[in-house]
Amino acid sequence: MRHSLEVWKMGTINYLEALKLQEKLASHRKALKITDTLLSLQHPPTYTVGKRETVHNLLIPDTELKSIGAELHYTQRGGDITFHGPHQAILYPIVSLRDIGLGARMYVEKLELTMIELASMYGVKAQAGQKCETGVWVEDKKIGAIGVRISSGITSHGLAFNMDPDLNYFKHIVPCGIVDKGVTSLKNETDVELPAEDVIQEQLIACFRVLFMRNLSSFDPMEAQVAVAALSFEVQRSSRSEAKKEELRRQELEQMRERDDSLSREVESLKSKIQELEQLARGRGLAGVFNFRPSQVEEGKVPTPA
Template structure:
């Protein structure tokens, strides 16, 4: 059973979590270490992957609302990251795990499903492509977007715990017209902060990826 180092950053800027992730990717390439970076964004950010960059007028409007805009190295269109959201960036060796990329994305969906159902959201489900992620009805509760280079993963999933969902109203989340966004707090009818989800998330991660977890106090500046 492999060991995965866990870095719990807590509330930090989204860009800071990305920098920590990139150091973990470098470590994975040099010493074959696997990591899991967990964080909660402290400010509003709109990020997009290889597709779906906002046009100049849209970008100006989003900045005017006080949000940061960042292109990132992952698949997918524009989405929102902000307070009340759990970000999980697994840095794993897919070749060593003998795990094809599509099955890896499916494992992230299974992780999100187990977590949501374990928290009492039995109606959480996965949908066929192109509707990647975890859904409650026609609303996405957990977005998934990954990057894989030299068989090493980065980015991962964003779970809405107690996120202010009004930020999603200014974009087409993940490029999916006619679909909504929801959160654990909205669906369960009570406040679910990120810190209440961390331990159940780690339990599900252990199960899905068949690993042990080693916790690191490294701040990752």
């Protein structure tokens, strides 16, 4: 059984604005005023601390955050400290777990699978972390973080997948409170040339939709792979088609310029020849034989000699 899902593609939005929006949408979802909703966005550089308030895992004095262009916010989500920033694909699902038949643990596992599926589309083998290591990893480096809040069966917060963020920001924290583990990105882990980030975000949305928007009992992993691959193919084909059209337009314009240049050269050559003939005619006392203006050549109005 499929479920309705409304997707909001919001671009880059301040963290506090996104937090207030999530709270409002969660309240409306609880009151059955809206359907399940998925926010797809990015944030400016922001460190967030979960409800454990493990601010000791911030390795830079908060008074110096402004100097690196970052903010710090405390939240009611689960998990430890993490970083959000540009070139990171973020999904905040506002969904009813009761309606999709999931418990909290299975919900988190599906968020992990969403990012694992996306990574696999680029040949990156990612996996869920060990116990107490929530998120998605490539060997011992984290590529995707998860931090959720569930209230009255309604979810908020969600996942953050590293497309190509500035990993230097992670040097100022102990990511998710896990010591001696690194952080990575899709850009660092794949040999595949990455498409535009909005394409990757569309693929992440597709992975989420396929994994979540049906009851667990009717979920078919093979169908999920086919659906995601099909969407990826369509997105890439569309991108290639637009690129090909643009290249054809560029070639046509170039050919037109070449034709214009060639015609201009021919006209100039003809003008030069006419001037030479006029000079020759005058030298032989035949002035008036070529009695027309060079501009008539351009207009195609060359009279015959009298």
